[in-house]
Amino acid sequence: MRVEIAAAIFVGDDHAHGALRLLALFVRGRHVWAVDPRDVPVLDVFLDRQVPCLADSYRDLARLSAVQFGAYAVDDASPPVRVSPDDLDDHVADLELPAVVVVENSGSDGSFLKALFSLFGGRELLKAMDENWLIVGHGGGGDTYRRAEEEHSRFRRLDRVAVVFDSDRMSPGDPVKNAARIEQVRKRVPHVHVLRLREAENYLPNKLLRCARPYRESSTRIDFLKRLSFDQRGHFDMKNGFGPNGVPVTQEALYDGVSPRTIAGLTNGFGRDVIRLFEEDAAKTLTDADFENDVGTGVPDELRGIVAMLRKIV
Incomplete structure (x- = not known):
C-alpha cells in the first residue's frame, strides 16, 4: 500500500x-x-x-x-x-499484518490466483505471496463467509481483506448461489468478486486442459468440449463431467440441442484437481487470445479486475 x-x-x-x-x-x-x-x-x-x-x-x-x-x-x-x-x-x-484473500480452497484456488498474477500484471502480488505479505485464506465452502468476516475484524482501520467466490451458477443468468450471504459479507468486506462463470475451473483454456492426464483421454474430451458454446462450457462441471445420468435437470435448457454423442463424451470431467493445471509451465505462455477463444469474450478483463482488486489490499 x-x-x-x-x-x-x-x-x-x-x-x-x-x-x-x-x-x-x-x-x-x-x-x-x-x-x-x-x-x-x-x-x-x-x-x-x-x-x-x-x-x-x-x-x-x-x-x-x-x-x-x-x-x-x-x-x-x-x-x-x-x-x-x-x-x-x-x-x-x-x-504489519498480511493482507488476506479468502477463497473456498486455499490450495487449489491459490494456484488460480498465482497464474492470474503472473499473466495479468500482478508480479508484485506474487512477491507479496512469497513473502507472506498476502496470504490465501481457506474458506472451506460454507465457512468462507465466516472466515472473511473474521479476517476483516482483525484490522482496525484498513480494508485489507478480499474474497473471491465461485458463482456456482448452473446456467447464465441464474441467481448466484448463497447470494444473500454474499451480500452480507459485502456490507463489511468491500473487496468481493463473484466469478461470472460457474467455478474457477471453468476458466481453464484448452492449452492447459491438454496437460491433464491421461493425455489421450483429455484430448478426446477437449474435442467434445469445443463443441459447446461459451455459456455451456462456462457452466459445465469441469471436475466431474455430466456423470452417468447425463445432463442435470437444472441444466436441460442450457444444453438443449447438444448432440447425445457430445453429452456422452463429457460423461467424465478432468478430475478433482484440474485447477492445479494453472501450475503447469504452459500457464506461463497463455495469452488473452487463449482465454477469449476458449473460455469466452471478456474473460481477460474479468481476470484483470481480480488482480486490480487484490492490488488494493496489499
Whole structure:
C-alpha cells in the first residue's frame, strides 16, 4: 500500500517507535513510502536524532520517494493511506499484518490466483505471496463467509481483506448461489468478486486442459468440449463431467440441442484437481487470445479486475 506519514509524527519523540516501525516496512519494500518533499527537512532532523547510524539509508529512501511523490500513478491503485499522530498505532498494526484473500480452497484456488498474477500484471502480488505479505485464506465452502468476516475484524482501520467466490451458477443468468450471504459479507468486506462463470475451473483454456492426464483421454474430451458454446462450457462441471445420468435437470435448457454423442463424451470431467493445471509451465505462455477463444469474450478483463482488486489490499 502507498503510505503518507504526516510531518507532525516526526516532530519530537512521542511517536518515534511507531514511525520507525513504519520505516522498517518501507525499507523491506512491503509498502510504498509517499514523502512530500516539503517534509524532508523535519524528517532529516528526526532521523539524525533517533537512528543516527541508519539515518543515511533512510534519508536516501526518503529522497527517492519524494522525487516520485508527484509522479506516482497506477490506474487501479487505491488512494494513499494517510497516517496522522492520532491514528499512528492503528495504522502500524494494520500495515504489519498480511493482507488476506479468502477463497473456498486455499490450495487449489491459490494456484488460480498465482497464474492470474503472473499473466495479468500482478508480479508484485506474487512477491507479496512469497513473502507472506498476502496470504490465501481457506474458506472451506460454507465457512468462507465466516472466515472473511473474521479476517476483516482483525484490522482496525484498513480494508485489507478480499474474497473471491465461485458463482456456482448452473446456467447464465441464474441467481448466484448463497447470494444473500454474499451480500452480507459485502456490507463489511468491500473487496468481493463473484466469478461470472460457474467455478474457477471453468476458466481453464484448452492449452492447459491438454496437460491433464491421461493425455489421450483429455484430448478426446477437449474435442467434445469445443463443441459447446461459451455459456455451456462456462457452466459445465469441469471436475466431474455430466456423470452417468447425463445432463442435470437444472441444466436441460442450457444444453438443449447438444448432440447425445457430445453429452456422452463429457460423461467424465478432468478430475478433482484440474485447477492445479494453472501450475503447469504452459500457464506461463497463455495469452488473452487463449482465454477469449476458449473460455469466452471478456474473460481477460474479468481476470484483470481480480488482480486490480487484490492490488488494493496489499
